[in-house]
Amino acid sequence: VFLGSFGAMAKAFMPSNKPKEALIERMVELAGIARKDGMMALEGQEVPDKFFGKGLQLLVDGADESKLVKQLNQEIKAMKARHEANQNAIKGWVDLAPAMGMIGTLIGLVLMLGNMADPKAIGPAMAVALLTTLYGAFIANVLFMPMVAKLEYYTSDEVVYREMVVEGLRNIARGESPRNIQDQMASNLAPSAQAKFDAA
Numbered sequence: 001v002f003l004g005s006f007g008a009m010a011k012a013f014m015p016s017n018k019p020k021e022a023l024i025e026r027m028v029e030l031a032g033i034a035r036k037d038g039m040m041a042l043e044g045q046e047v048p049d050k051f052f053g054k055g056l057q058l059l060v061d062g063a064d065e066s067k068l069v070k071q072l073n074q075e076i077k078a079m080k081a082r083h084e085a086n087q088n089a090i091k092g093w094v095d096l097a098p099a100m101g102m103i104g105t106l107i108g109l110v111l112m113l114g115n116m117a118d119p120k121a122i123g124p125a126m127a128v129a130l131l132t133t134l135y136g137a138f139i140a141n142v143l144f145m146p147m148v149a150k151l152e153y154y155t156s157d158e159v160v161y162r163e164m165v166v167e168g169l170r171n172i173a174r175g176e177s178p179r180n181i182q183d184q185m186a187s188n189l190a191p192s193a194q195a196k197f198d199a200a
Helices: 002-011 020-037 050-060 065-114 119-174 178-186 191-198
Strands: none
Touching: 020 050, 020 119, 020 178, 020 191, 050 065, 050 119, 065 119, 119 178, 178 191
8 A cells, every 4th residue: 555655646646537528439439339230349349448448348248237337336446445545545644744743843842952051053953843843734735635635536537437437338238329328428527528419
């Protein structure tokens, strides 16, 4: 988890929005292929990510709707658990940074009290005491807390994306029409993005 938290930190500085509109367009294309040529025609079709590819392979292998949904939902649950573990590790840094700052403050105060007879030494010791508190609060509130918020959003966005994949593949398994699949998946988008599909 500790090492994973550093990978999670890197994700906090990357674009987080998953391409949901492109996902819908590709799912509609695959639904058309499945309706016309059968599920086996989906084998080898290009998809944008491994999760989508795994679900598509389940369809090709003949998995029914129940098995498909159960297996993919288990993957989503496992992903959320991994992300939450990494987020909790970073939240630990939020608590640790002020504590380290407080330790620095105490060290500064000890130095100051130990040099009360030397007025010139009091200033630098006081500076250590104040600056370490400032640095601890800065690191916790300006660096790590926004990072946790970004990672929580990243997880939420990833979950919505994967749930859309599950919904689309489930409807392909049911034999739903491409138009119905498009409409159902587009309901997850913002109204402005839905308008693009309404006009199609």
